[in-house]
Amino acid sequence: MTGARRGLGLDTACGRGKLGVTVRLGARDRATGAQAAAAFRRDGVAQVEPVALEVRKWEDHRRVAAMRAQRCAQLAILVKNAGMAREGADAGVPSGGNDTSTVSEAALRATVATKVFAVMAWTQPLLPPHSIQFSG
Ligand SMILES: NC(=O)c1ccc[n+]([C@@H]2O[C@H](COP(=O)([O-])OP(=O)(O)OC[C@H]3O[C@@H](n4cnc5c(N)ncnc54)[C@H](OP(=O)(O)O)[C@@H]3O)[C@@H](O)[C@H]2O)c1
Numbered sequence: 735m736t737g738a739r740r741g742l743g744l745d746t747a748c749g750r751g752k753l754g755v756t757v758r759l760g761a762r763d764r765a766t767g768a769q770a771a772a773a774f775r776r777d778g779v780a781q782v783e784p785v786a787l788e789v790r791k792w793e794d795h796r797r798v799a800a801m802r803a804q805r806c807a808q809l810a811i812l813v814k815n816a817g818m819a820r821e822g823a824d825a826g827v828p829s830g831g832n833d834t835s836t837v838s839e840a841a842l843r844a845t846v847a848t849k850v851f852a853v854m855a856w857t858q859p860l861l862p863p864h865s866i867q868f869s870g
Pocket residue numbers: 736737738739740741742743760761762763787788789790815816817818819820821848
């Protein structure tokens with residue numbers, strides 16, 4: 735799962751972990767990912783492993799795909815949560831976030847890169863070969 739160490743991602747990942755799912759906890763920073771994994775364990779998640787992952791780094795995709803091929807017999811759930819609900823937001827506006835009148839080009843570009851292009855690029859190397867169908 736990407737973006738699993740805080741916010742909505744943390745709740746989603748921790749909840750699945752408590753149900754017995756082995757959680758590979760994606761976080762951009764190794765130290766904060768390790769801290770989150772330790773908190774998951776204290777909270778009753780038996781199987782959790784932090785994974786350093788910046789979804790806009792193509793080398794991270796290859797590293798995680800290689801790890802998945804070596805160590806995960808089954809990839810049952812892939813949660814692509816990474817996004818910027820707050821990052822790049824203009825906290826000065828009444829909504830507390832970006833809207834059409836305030837969003838910067840840089841924030842818009844980062845959002846599309848993370849939530850559109852990176853989602854596809856990150857999913858492709860994780861798909862098992864037999865799941866690729868040319869009909870769509
Ligand atoms: N909160 C809402 O009301 C709301 C509403 C609609 C949609 N959403 C979407 O739901 C998702 C989670 O929202 P949230 O409120 O929990 O957001 P958040 O607190 O800002 O957390 C975002 C998470 O995404 C990760 N992330 C951001 N950019 C990344 C990148 N380039 N590579 C890897 N990880 C990246 C962050 O990683 P690090 O922990 O490593 O910093 C963080 O864990 C987002 O996609 C958001 O757009 C939220």
